[in-house]
Amino acid sequence: MTKTSTTPLILSGITVAENVRKNIKLEVDEIRSKEQRLPGLAVVLVGENPASLIYVKNKEKACINIGIHSEVYQLPTNTSESELIKLIQTLNINEKIDGILIQLPLPIHIKVENIIKEIDPNKDVDGLHPTNLGKLLSGQDCLKPCTPLGVIEILKYYSINLNSMSSVIVGRSTLVGKPLGMMLLNENATVTITHSKTENIEEITSCADLLISAIGKPNLIKRTWVKKGAIVIDVGINRITENDKTKLCGDIDFEDVKSICHAITPVPGGVGPMTIAMLMSNTLKAYKKQR
Ligand code: NAD
DSSP states (O other): OOOOSSSOEEOOHHHHHHHHHHHHHHHHHHHHHTTOOOOEEEEEEESOOHHHHHHHHHHHHHHHHHTOEEEEEEEOTTOOHHHHHHHHHHHHTOTTOSEEEEOSSOOTTSOHHHHHTTSOGGGBTTOOSHHHHHHHHTTOOOOOOHHHHHHHHHHHHTTOOOTTOEEEEEOOOTTTHHHHHHHHHHTTOEEEEEOTTOTTHHHHHTTOSEEEEOSOOTTOBOGGGSOTTOEEEEOOOEEEEETTEEEEEOSBOHHHHTTTOSEEOOSSSSSHHHHHHHHHHHHHHHHHHHO
């Protein structure tokens, strides 16, 4: 793609996700041709959160398209912690299932930590079990959280050299900001993680050659936050209403930032499509490990 001073390189998660899925499908086709057991993913949804229902449907669809065996468990909102744990224990020993994903958020009476720690770490395709997070911290091979893994995949696909790159992440969640910081460190980037209590945040972000935002605040990040020529990754997915229409936008004000950065992910079509692609990749990885 040609880049001019006012047109940044668009880092397309749609293209990268398609490439990831294509490679996984090739491997799954080969497994099928050898008449071996196919990789299997179980997705567990508690309650009827409308966004979660869509995410679960999309995960099921992705499995079907690739040829991964898929099981979806939809439980009522009033499911107790112990009932959910019992299901996880059954899935832990189910030989058709290589990956278990608990769709978040859970209803407020269920403590996420109590649930995640019950998943067999070898089947933890969301990479959120303390064993996997600990391995990530110590640089060992493990199942890694899908969204940050997707960010790294985009950067690698576009041959962005992370070695020693000055990187700033905005947001410190266990789902995105913190594991992404570890992954970038493991790629030899120099990493700063900022958050809602960071003072003078603009001064910090505007020094970054790689700026990544995962905060969930629509269009908060303007050009004054961004270094000229920076690579900008927007993990945020926010719903806003404009002229009576609901649309998606990121944390980065794309229109404002696009003329000064070198490259940027759009929303939609940036990091979003990568999460499910990396879930498929983690399921295949878990399958290979278990075989
Ligand atoms: P979260 O609410 O758990 O964490 C948000 C983080 O942002 C916190 O660490 C908080 O300190 C920080 N923050 C909030 N306001 C801030 C501000 N004004 N300045 C600096 N830091 C601030 O959220 P999350 O689960 O990490 O998700 C973040 C965003 O990423 C959301 O928009 C979410 O929808 C999106 N997301 C997208 C995907 C995907 O598939 N692309 C996956 C997960 C999350």
